[in-house]
Amino acid sequence: MTSPPPGGFAAAAGAGPYFGDFGGRFVPEALIAALDELEAAYEKARHDPEFAAELARLHRTYTGRPSIITEVPRFARHCGNARVLLKREDLNHTGSHKINNVLGQALLTKRIGKTRVIAETGAGQHGVATATAAALFDLECVVYMGEEDTRRQALNVARMRLLGAEVVPVRTGSRTLKDAINEALRDWVTNVATTNYVFGTVAGPHPFPAMVRDFQRIIGEEARAQVLEITGALPDVVAACVGGGSNAIGIFHAFLDDPVRLVGLEAGGEGVATGRHAATITGGAPGVLHGARSYLLQDADGQTIESHSISAGLDYPGVGPEHAWLASTGRVEYRPVTDAAAMEAFLLLSRTEGIIPAIESAHALAGAIELGREAADAGRRDTILVNLSGRGDKDVATAARWFGLLDEGEL
Amino acid sequence: MTTATTSPTAARVDAARAEGRAALVGYLPVGFPDVETAVAAARTIVEAGVDVVELGLPYSDPVMDGPVIQAAVERALAGGVRVKDTLRTVEAVAATGVPVLVMTYWNPVLRYGVDAFARDLAAAGGAGLITPDLIPDEAGEWLTASDAHGLDRVFLVAPSSTTERLALTARASRGFVYAASTMGVTGVRTSVDAQARRLVEDTRRAGAERVCVGLGVSTPEQAAEVAGYADGVIVGSVLVRALLEAPTPAAGLARLGRVAEGLAAGVRGGAA
Numbered sequence: 001m002t003s004p005p006p007g008g009f010a011a012a013a014g015a016g017p018y019f020g021d022f023g024g025r026f027v028p029e030a031l032i033a034a035l036d037e038l039e040a041a042y043e044k045a046r047h048d049p050e051f052a053a054e055l056a057r058l059h060r061t062y063t064g065r066p067s068i069i070t071e072v073p074r075f076a077r078h079c080g081n082a083r084v085l086l087k088r089e090d091l092n093h094t095g096s097h098k099i100n101n102v103l104g105q106a107l108l109t110k111r112i113g114k115t116r117v118i119a120e121t122g123a124g125q126h127g128v129a130t131a132t133a134a135a136l137f138d139l140e141c142v143v144y145m146g147e148e149d150t151r152r153q154a155l156n157v158a159r160m161r162l163l164g165a166e167v168v169p170v171r172t173g174s175r176t177l178k179d180a181i182n183e184a185l186r187d188w189v190t191n192v193a194t195t196n197y198v199f200g201t202v203a204g205p206h207p208f209p210a211m212v213r214d215f216q217r218i219i220g221e222e223a224r225a226q227v228l229e230i231t232g233a234l235p236d237v238v239a240a241c242v243g244g245g246s247n248a249i250g251i252f253h254a255f256l257d258d259p260v261r262l263v264g265l266e267a268g269g270e271g272v273a274t275g276r277h278a279a280t281i282t283g284g285a286p287g288v289l290h291g292a293r294s295y296l297l298q299d300a301d302g303q304t305i306e307s308h309s310i311s312a313g314l315d316y317p318g319v320g321p322e323h324a325w326l327a328s329t330g331r332v333e334y335r336p337v338t339d340a341a342a343m344e345a346f347l348l349l350s351r352t353e354g355i356i357p358a359i360e361s362a363h364a365l366a367g368a369i370e371l372g373r374e375a376a377d378a379g380r381r382d383t384i385l386v387n388l389s390g391r392g393d394k395d396v397a398t399a400a401r402w403f404g405l406l407d408e409g410e411l
Numbered sequence: 412m413t414t415a416t417t418s419p420t421a422a423r424v425d426a427a428r429a430e431g432r433a434a435l436v437g438y439l440p441v442g443f444p445d446v447e448t449a450v451a452a453a454r455t456i457v458e459a460g461v462d463v464v465e466l467g468l469p470y471s472d473p474v475m476d477g478p479v480i481q482a483a484v485e486r487a488l489a490g491g492v493r494v495k496d497t498l499r500t501v502e503a504v505a506a507t508g509v510p511v512l513v514m515t516y517w518n519p520v521l522r523y524g525v526d527a528f529a530r531d532l533a534a535a536g537g538a539g540l541i542t543p544d545l546i547p548d549e550a551g552e553w554l555t556a557s558d559a560h561g562l563d564r565v566f567l568v569a570p571s572s573t574t575e576r577l578a579l580t581a582r583a584s585r586g587f588v589y590a591a592s593t594m595g596v597t598g599v600r601t602s603v604d605a606q607a608r609r610l611v612e613d614t615r616r617a618g619a620e621r622v623c624v625g626l627g628v629s630t631p632e633q634a635a636e637v638a639g640y641a642d643g644v645i646v647g648s649v650l651v652r653a654l655l656e657a658p659t660p661a662a663g664l665a666r667l668g669r670v671a672e673g674l675a676a677g678v679r680g681g682a683a
Binding site for chain 2: 024025026027028029030031032033034172173178179182185186189190191192193287288289290291296298300301302303304
């Protein structure tokens, strides 16, 4: 690792628009006024005790925060006997960490006075969270979702429609999350006077990476205090899955200036060497996609390469610019986890602890298995905090196919 | 900085102005339906009276483009078109004598290397770049490279741009400023937004010497209307649609020629 910046990593990460060489605003001029408006509204809100109080009230009475920590000793036996603690974002209302960000952005939408929200979604978790907040705050809601993902995650499409949102299947390009973002950006350019774009992750143009991170920071702030209380010490390692990277940034931030190892687990798909993966930092290169300079999967001409992952939520060829910076400084390590390893961890947590994780989060669990075993090989028993960012209900059909859990007639 | 004397695009717009009319800027994507036909298509619109050719570099994630151009670009990419094909097409079209601008999203240029791309574009006879997802605030490297290689840099303004941003963009642009007529993406529209006229006036007041209007201009009547207040009229989707909907490349070129002639008549004050 390069030496920490003066004042520490958390301070250096700052409020954007740049994270070292990464970040910025690579968007059409037509969107700049809206981004400025959002940035100003957010700047005002984050220094406003009323905004903080309202968000805290929603966290407590709607989401169910603070989310608990669960120690998982039976699972941990497979992790070189490490001590493994799960931060249970899967227990939030709507089933993942996405709600933390969406409630913040929905409150901002109200403050700006806009009446319509749009969102992109891959696995459907962010779309469901946005549709939920739109129902709660009486906002019109349109969710863009790649046609391929609407098939993989049909249940979430139905959930969003139940909540009153319009779901638009996107049929351009690879018909996945990246194309859903393109289509949402086109909608936003056209309807920006009435519409706020509730972006789901720490990517995109400024102020989204910093703002979404701030709304997700509560994960790490809670977890740091909880782990200290439970174990009397900081964890040795914090592990989280990284697609766009919002749950990972959310849990990492509170530990950036602690002597704690931070590890982001990327979707290795069929293996980085096969080219069929979504491990953007491990297997990509710096470039511009969806409004920010960061790492992305691209060919020699700068065309975006389609990503591949069994997890729709990680199936994205880009990553948030703050992660690109944290990788470049060496403060956070990024490793790929294959589909097979993630599914093995998915099954293991289900069987040993009675917790069915989202396949996204199963990548972090697979990381914990690997990291715990490496520590054991080095003669240590590490305490590993894993961000269990979502629950696996939505993934049951995928798992049933993967493991052959159903007979022909039951499918 | 608007160094009119060194900008071939500005010179061409000024020449049209000297004729008492607006310039016509025509967009076509490289490699659609294939590289050779795209070159023939560009020559066709030049013969029909287009003053400046805008060649689109096909890109996987064209967020400022509507369905017509998206469809064409997807087919160009599926056909295997490469960035080098853009430079070859520039060279072939520049031989007709009209200024050739490349419309490109930023990542392909970044990947090629900003200075290297500028160097090779200049060597191919290109006039400069139109950059729909690069604002002057993020364009430091491109400002330097375009100065070093004597290239035009066309940035966009939108109806949502503030006065400060209009001034910033006017200062950074060379050749002309691209005024997006409406809040939206490229496409064929039944009318040109009335706010386009105000945007042109505001952009001039902010210091721009030449302002061309694009997004949604698709008929000779619309071209004539926009020509009444702008320095240039930018057309794209309507040209691409002529190629897209044709049964054969030859039929597409014939249809394209007729459409371009109509638009050229439009900016000359008549609707053919």
